[in-house]
């Protein structure tokens with residue numbers, strides 16, 4: 694399993710080794726020891742799965758304190774453009790985003806720590822999306838940012854005319870209205886061990 698530090702160093706790209714043979718495939722989808730080595734102590738408490746058709750965009754979502762969520766996300770089938778936006782007040786990367794093309798064949802994953810808004814767009818005919826969360830769903834603290842907020846400048850790589858969102862996501866607020874909590878508070882935790890981005 695290869696762990697790659699993204700341009701926002703708290704977000705990681707993870708590439709597992711996928712073993713194919715005439716029966717099908719095998720890969721390790723989660724290892725506690727690797728999480729501890731690269732991220733710190735994380736206790737996952739909820740697993741989620743969703744299926745979406747081509748052009749469906751879910752996001753950008755995050756939960757506010759005390760129900761912030763870190764997520765380990767991957768695609769079981771299909772292909773999505775997965776995006777994480779830094780909403781940590783005072784972060785050197787505040788308002789910036791990183792993305793990864795998550796693919797059901799490559800089985801690559803993204804680590805989206807708390808303090809990041811998360812969303813994905815389905816690029817294949819459909820996609821089954823699966824993720825682990827380190828905090829429970831808390832609808833009262835669930836919030837988001839408009840996926841096409843010009844302040845974020847995300848290139849979703851599909852024309853807006855084919856993008857479909859939920860009723861809720863068509864009415865999300867602008868970036869900066871629903872900030873998560875301050876960057877410095879996060880830094881106290883081992884969840885953010887890195888200070889430098891890769892080149």
Ligand SMILES: Cc1cn([C@H]2C[C@H](O)[C@@H](COP(=O)(O)OP(=O)(O)O[C@H]3O[C@@H](C)C(=O)[C@@H](O)[C@H]3O)O2)c(=O)[nH]c1=O
Nearest residue numbers: 741743751752753754755764811812813829830859861
């Ligand atoms: C997220 C979630 C939703 N639900 C319910 C609420 C609702 O009736 C239905 C669909 O919810 P949503 O429309 O919020 O689902 P969705 O748009 O898929 O929300 C997800 O989007 C991605 C991008 C994330 O990062 C996730 O954390 C989550 O916010 O499922 C739960 O019961 N538990 C959960 O953990």
